Each structure stands twice: as structure tokens, then as C-alpha cells.
Amino acid sequence: MKKLLLLLLCGTPLFAQETGSPIAEKKNEVRLDVLSAVAYGKANLSYERFLSDDWSVGLTGSFSFSDKFDKDFDRGYRNTLPKTEIIPYVRYRLSDSFKSYYFVEVFASLNSGDYKEMIRDSNGATAIYRINKEGYFDVAPGASIGYKVYFAEKFVLEFLAGAGFNLLDPDKSPDVVTRLGINVGYRF
Template sequence: MKKLFCLMLLLPLALLAQEGAENTVLANKKNEFRVDVLSAIVYAKASLSYERFFGKDWSTGFNVNFSNSNKLNDDFDKGYRNNVPKFEFNPYLRYALSKSKSRYYFAEVFGSYNGGDYKEIIRLTDEVGNDYYTTKKSKYTDFGLGGSLGYKMYFKDSIALEFIVGFGSNLTNRDKSPDVISRVGLNLGYRF
């Protein structure tokens, strides 16, 4: 038990000793590509990101999502939901909240250009004058703004693991698009 306790005390010191060298190596690498493994597994959504680092604590990038989930499409067809998102393009600006380059918290603001399918029930009148209801499907596109918080860590000076949670709101087509947009993910990436 004492050995385990001593190991737990020494582990943070060993990580801090390596951090100085990692910060220099990571500062020279300015580009990063990531894949969201959580969205792929849970939502059947392809989510790819690119990030460019500049300055000391700032970075910018974009995220692209494409979705064709059978569960969401079935819920849409059965009437459990009136819209189903199909694509998103999310440019973002990030600020690192921690001083370490190899493990840090960050805050970001993001925009979202998104679109998908929308379904509504409408009332029509036939030639005789009888009213009836039918379902009308259409497409929607919208633009939204939001914010996120996350944590990122690097392994072997290049492999990134990132967890992000963020929410925003669509602004322009709120009668058809989802009210809330989200950025939740567990990303695996490569920095070069």
C-alpha cells in the first residue's frame, strides 16, 4: 500500500518533468487533424476537424459533420421528431486556459452552418371542399452561434485526445431547424 501511495505522489512530478520538453516540441507543430470517435460510435456521424495553432494560447479551425443515422431517420419517419440534422460546418476560435501545451483546458466560440430534413403536418382541401391533413417534408438550413469547453492531452508529442462539450442556438430558421445545437465529442487526432 505504501508503494502505491508513493507512486501516486511521484507520478505528477514525472509528468511535470517531461512537460517542458513536450511544450517545445508541440510549439513547433502548428497543424492538427482529428476524428470524433464518440459521434461515429453513438450517432453514426462522420465528424472531422482541422485546427491551426498560432500565438501562444490561440488556435482556430473548423469541424465538418455528416450524419445518416438509421435511428434518427426512423424516429423522423415515425413522427417522433420533426427535424433530423444531416450536415454541419463549424468554424471555431479557441483559447487555452492552461499554460501547459501537452495537457490543457480550453474555451471556444463557434459558428454553425447546419441543415437537414424537416417534416410538418399541413391541412389541405380537395376538389370537393373536404379538408384533410398530410405530412409535408422539406429541407432546412440555418446558422447558429455557441460556446464550448474542453480538455486536450497529447501522447508521444503528436497523438491528441480531446474531450469537448458545447452548446449554442440556431438563429435564422428556428421554425424548421433544431433550437439547440451541440458540440459534444471525444476526438482522436494527429498534430504535425
């Protein structure tokens, strides 16, 4: 009985919800995705506004600056070249803590880029192959899960993984839009 009482008294602070946290008083956050910059040659910048303790909304903007993907596209190793992406999202905090917590989000990726295909033109007995290059625009609704941890009540490290599926132009745009990231940021 004494052990149970001691466990309840010592364990209560571990599960108690924080109130009046200095982190919760700050309603804005900006983040930069270091994983996308290093691995994919994309610059991802995010802004998030906290509406309440559990809900937030945000916007991520991204553009490609990688020469490797451009060269792969020009050489024919890939038929799509994503260039820009705007992602509005809504998040819900799953944990009680403000210093570190899990969250889920729903998002809509408005993405655009270039599409290339080889076309065969027949002219009687001869055929000519030509490369047709054009742009695409698509919308991909999706969902993600992530984890945030704060340091010194203002610096944030965030891990994010999710995916969405393009709906408007499946012949030209990529089927799946991934949302992967390791973000560093500042809450103010």
C-alpha cells in the same frame, strides 16, 4: 522556514511554463470524433491550425450516416433530421502546459437537414392531412469548453462540450445545436 523554501523549490517546476516544447512547434492537427460516430451516427472530422501558443482556429465538418435517425424521422418520432454541419471555431488555451490543457472556444455552426410537418387542408366539409417535407439551413453561434491531452508529443485525446442556438429559421431548425465530442487525433 525550511519547509516553505523546500515547497517553493519543489513546486516551481509544477507551475513553470514549458518553453521550446516539441508540441508547440507543430502547428497543424487533425481529429476524428469517436463519440459522435458511435452515439449519433455522425462523422465529424476536424482540422485545427495553431496561430500562437495560446490561439488557434479550426474547421469541423460533419454529416449523418445513421439509419436509425432516418427511420425515426420517417415514422414521425422527430420532426427535424440534421444532415450536415460545418463549424468554424476559434480557441484560446487556458493552461500553461502544452501536454495537457483546458481551452475555451467560440464557434458558428452552419447546419442543414430536413424538416417535416403535418398540414391540414380543408375542402368544405372534409379535411385532408398531408405531410410537408422540406429542407432547412440555419446558423448557430455558440461556445464550448474542452480539455486536451497529448501522448508521445503528437497523438491527442480531446474532450469537448458546448452549445449554440439557431437564429435564422426557428420554426424549422432545431433550437439548440450541441457540440459534444471525444476526439482522437494527430498533431504535425
